[in-house]
Amino acid sequence: MSNNLFADLPPDLPAELFTAFLEAPHVRIERIVSHGHSTPAGFWYEQKQSEWVIVLQGAARLAFEDRVMEMRSGDFVTIPALVRHRVEWTTPDEPTIWLAVHY
Amino acid sequence: MSNNLFADLPPDLPAELFTAFLEAPHVRIERIVSHGHSTPAGFWYEQKQSEWVIVLQGAARLAFEDRVMEMRSGDFVTIPALVRHRVEWTTPDEPTIWLAVHY
Numbered sequence: 001m002s003n004n005l006f007a008d009l010p011p012d013l014p015a016e017l018f019t020a021f022l023e024a025p026h027v028r029i030e031r032i033v034s035h036g037h038s039t040p041a042g043f044w045y046e047q048k049q050s051e052w053v054i055v056l057q058g059a060a061r062l063a064f065e066d067r068v069m070e071m072r073s074g075d076f077v078t079i080p081a082l083v084r085h086r087v088e089w090t091t092p093d094e095p096t097i098w099l100a101v102h103y
Numbered sequence: 104m105s106n107n108l109f110a111d112l113p114p115d116l117p118a119e120l121f122t123a124f125l126e127a128p129h130v131r132i133e134r135i136v137s138h139g140h141s142t143p144a145g146f147w148y149e150q151k152q153s154e155w156v157i158v159l160q161g162a163a164r165l166a167f168e169d170r171v172m173e174m175r176s177g178d179f180v181t182i183p184a185l186v187r188h189r190v191e192w193t194t195p196d197e198p199t200i201w202l203a204v205h206y
Contacts, residue, residue: 005157006177022155022181026129027206029155052125052132054108054202056159074109078125099157101204103130 005031005056009095013037028102034060036092044084049102051079058096061089108134108159112198116140131205137163139195147187152205154182161199164192 010017013035022029028049039045044065054076062069062077064085069077079085090096113120116138125132131152142148147168157179165172165180166189172180182188193199 003179004175004177005159005179021179022204024153024206027204029204050127056108072107074107076106076108076124099202101125101130101132103127103206 005097005099009033009097013095026103030100030102032098032100034058034087034090034096034098035094036090037087038089039086044086046082046084047079047102048081050081051100051102053077053079053098053100056097056099058094059091060087060096060098062086063088108200108202112136112200116198129206133203133205135201135203137161137190137193137199137201138197139193140190141192142189147189149185149187150182150205151184153184154203154205156180156182156201156203159200159202161197162194163190163199163201165189166191 013033016037017033019031020028021031055071055073057073060071062071062085064083068088069075071077116136119140120136122134123131124134158174158176160176163174165174168187171191172178174180
């Protein structure tokens, strides 16, 4: 695999694609590619680790229990451990590429 | 400050600009903006922490003692702790934006 965030995007994406770029004792960096995908209805992520996540291509709507964030390229947010969140929408027009740092 | 990687770029950049986006016990995420800057001649970074770094705009040439990497948008590399490296060149045509995860 090339070491480029924007490379190796499959032409068809039946499900979100998760690719680990770094796995270290206290940190994991991964790319997430969505293409019109959203979190299944009624499901909330509730992770034991905190996550810093940035959108680098495309567009998404990220929901928390008390607010909704519209995200465009360059937008980032920190999601503390155990804070419930879900992806409500990603644009169907192009792949949305996220970079997530779990720590 | 807005929470966008591509925002808040100063029109003039007399020196490289470092902006911390996250400081946690085992990880620090920062943006580095270069505009034609390079590491001073003869100086090598030799960091106690490891660093995962990606170029997200612009272009750069990153030198290690045994190789040189040309980096374009999306290219990333892991620099283990204590591995000497320096930035030999960044494009003068536009700001080069790096995202670095120190861990």
